Amino acid sequence: MKRIGFLILLLALACGLKAQSTKPYMVADFAEKDLPTMLALCHQGGFETLVVRTPFATLGHYEWDETFAPEGDKSVRRMVEAAATEGITLGVMIQEDVISLNDAFFAPKYYHEFQHSVPLVLFDELTPDDIDIPLRRNDLFKSLSALNLLLIDDEVVSFGTMELAGDLVLLHHCTRGMFGTKKTAHTLDAKVYRVWDTPDRNVIPDGELRQMVRQQLADRLAAGNVTLVLRKDEPGQEILDRSIRVRKVESWERDGVANNNLGWFLVHPSDKKRAATTMTELEWVLSKAAAFNASYGFLVDLKALTAHGLMDEMLETMRQWNLLIQKKAFTSWQKETMKDPYLDWRLERQTDSLYRLHPWSFSRRYQCQFQAIDTGLVQSEVWQWNAEEEGRFGLWLQVEGKTDVVNPMVNTSKGLVMFPCTVKPGQLLEYHFSDSACIMDANLNRLEAVAVEGLPELAKGDNEVSFLCEVDPEAEHLPVVTLRYITRNPFFLIHPYK
Numbered sequence: 102m103k104r105i106g107f108l109i110l111l112l113a114l115a116c117g118l119k120a121q122s123t124k125p126y127m128v129a130d131f132a133e134k135d136l137p138t139m140l141a142l143c144h145q146g147g148f149e150t151l152v153v154r155t156p157f158a159t160l161g162h163y164e165w166d167e168t169f170a171p172e173g174d175k176s177v178r179r180m181v182e183a184a185a186t187e188g189i190t191l192g193v194m195i196q197e198d199v200i201s202l203n204d205a206f207f208a209p210k211y212y213h214e215f216q217h218s219v220p221l222v223l224f225d226e227l228t229p230d231d232i233d234i235p236l237r238r239n240d241l242f243k244s245l246s247a248l249n250l251l252l253i254d255d256e257v258v259s260f261g262t263m264e265l266a267g268d269l270v271l272l273h274h275c276t277r278g279m280f281g282t283k284k285t286a287h288t289l290d291a292k293v294y295r296v297w298d299t300p301d302r303n304v305i306p307d308g309e310l311r312q313m314v315r316q317q318l319a320d321r322l323a324a325g326n327v328t329l330v331l332r333k334d335e336p337g338q339e340i341l342d343r344s345i346r347v348r349k350v351e352s353w354e355r356d357g358v359a360n361n362n363l364g365w366f367l368v369h370p371s372d373k374k375r376a377a378t379t380m381t382e383l384e385w386v387l388s389k390a391a392a393f394n395a396s397y398g399f400l401v402d403l404k405a406l407t408a409h410g411l412m413d414e415m416l417e418t419m420r421q422w423n424l425l426i427q428k429k430a431f432t433s434w435q436k437e438t439m440k441d442p443y444l445d446w447r448l449e450r451q452t453d454s455l456y457r458l459h460p461w462s463f464s465r466r467y468q469c470q471f472q473a474i475d476t477g478l479v480q481s482e483v484w485q486w487n488a489e490e491e492g493r494f495g496l497w498l499q500v501e502g503k504t505d506v507v508n509p510m511v512n513t514s515k516g517l518v519m520f521p522c523t524v525k526p527g528q529l530l531e532y533h534f535s536d537s538a539c540i541m542d543a544n545l546n547r548l549e550a551v552a553v554e555g556l557p558e559l560a561k562g563d564n565e566v567s568f569l570c571e572v573d574p575e576a577e578h579l580p581v582v583t584l585r586y587i588t589r590n591p592f593f594l595i596h597p598y599k
Contacts, residue, residue, distance in 0.1 A: 177325030192329030365398025367415030410546030493586030
């Protein structure tokens with residue numbers, strides 16, 4: 102039976118890697134009662150795989166989290182079956198070969214079977230009350246870890262800080278007799294080891310205990326009829342970070358995409374640390390999935406679904422990209438072009454059998470330094486905006502500070518373009534090449550459509566451009582405005598049913 106269980110685990114791992122290498126997947130934490138909502142989201146976004154991010158309450162025995170599966174194996178089997186009836190595979194995210202501190206394997210009788218260092222040497226005998234421990238210097242003490250555990254004979258000790266002093270390592274602020282062990286005295290010939298742990302505060306089993314942990318996972322997956330797994334150490338949502346886009350694409354081109362999986366990303370609303378995820382960021386990821394023939398994961402935060410103003414549109418956009426990737430609708434030349442880390446993309450559905458794919462280029466951010474040119478009218482410095490071809494430009498404008506921006510205007514060699522509206526602090530104005538712009542809040546909820554007056558075009562080459570707006574003459578502060586302009590190249594035609 103043990104052999105069969107271990108083979109089931111290997112099969113599950115293989116199925117998981119195969120599934121994630123060919124299809125995108127949705128990742129989320131949810132309860133059994135939320136499954137209908139999650140399946141509806143999968144259909145909305147064109148996902149055939151749904152992965153539970155933290156399904157286990159313990160790691161080692163892999164007991165199901167009651168929030169996710171209130172009836173344990175029975176709940177999981179129900180959910181796997183319900184998802185399958187709608188053509189969706191339900192999988193789980195796993196963390197292999199670790200033991201959490203709340204698991205039954207984290208007990209004194211197993212401590213010597215945790216992965217640990219070579220033997221260390223005490224410099225002095227210890228009493229039960231010593232909280233500073235001197236050891237002979239060893240390269241194993243170059244840095245702290247998450248738990249900082251020592252096993253001294255049968256006693257578990259945690260140290261707070263360490264100090265290198267000549268041939269010694271001094272461990273300070275030690276907590277003695279932890280995790281069910283007792284404070285005891287230790288002689289110079291005590292058996293001392295550093296216990297290895299992971300950044301998320303788990304320990305690592307070794308030898309026969311590792312095989313027992315693997316068997317527990319295999320049995321748990323079999324009991325829940327789960328045949329698809331995603332390893333927790335797969336790459337994460339940092340693929341949306343603009344600061345590392347170039348390095349990411351360079352590494353993918355040089356080394357290939359690990360496990361044919363770009364990793365997962367999170368569409369998040371605005372908070373104190375970050376702006377809301379934009380459609381442009383989303384489509385950058387989708388374009389790279391198409392370019393590298395790789396899968397990706399969409400990490401869902403159920404609380405954020407209603408907060409983000411473009412969530413429904415983003416799911417529809419993912420569905421369309423997923424369809425085109427599945428249909429292998431992109432040519433080799435188009436995929437090579439989409440590998441450019443600097444270009445952004447916008448997919449536009451014309452009909453069921455025809456799409457347009459626009460390459461977009463976003464400029465750097467321009468922060469306005471205003472000077473008054475008339476009562477209630479201010480103007481920025483003059484910038485050089487560049488267009489590879491003559492044509493329309495788009496605009497992204499963000500207002501912060503304490504002062505409204507009234508009737509924002511862009512003055513180009515082609516004339517004055519005005520957006521007759523008021524943009525308040527914390528709001529955005531987006532204009533994307535159509536006949537109207539839109540005011541949005543920080544979570545990209547659309548607040549107001551704005552007609553465009555004038556011709557928003559740039560000449561080929563360098564253009565002298567400035568930004569103007571009206572402000573209340575009695576306002577104590579000038580507006581705080583950041584803007585970017587957008588140019589686009591000729592579109593590609595995509596035929597999913599050619």
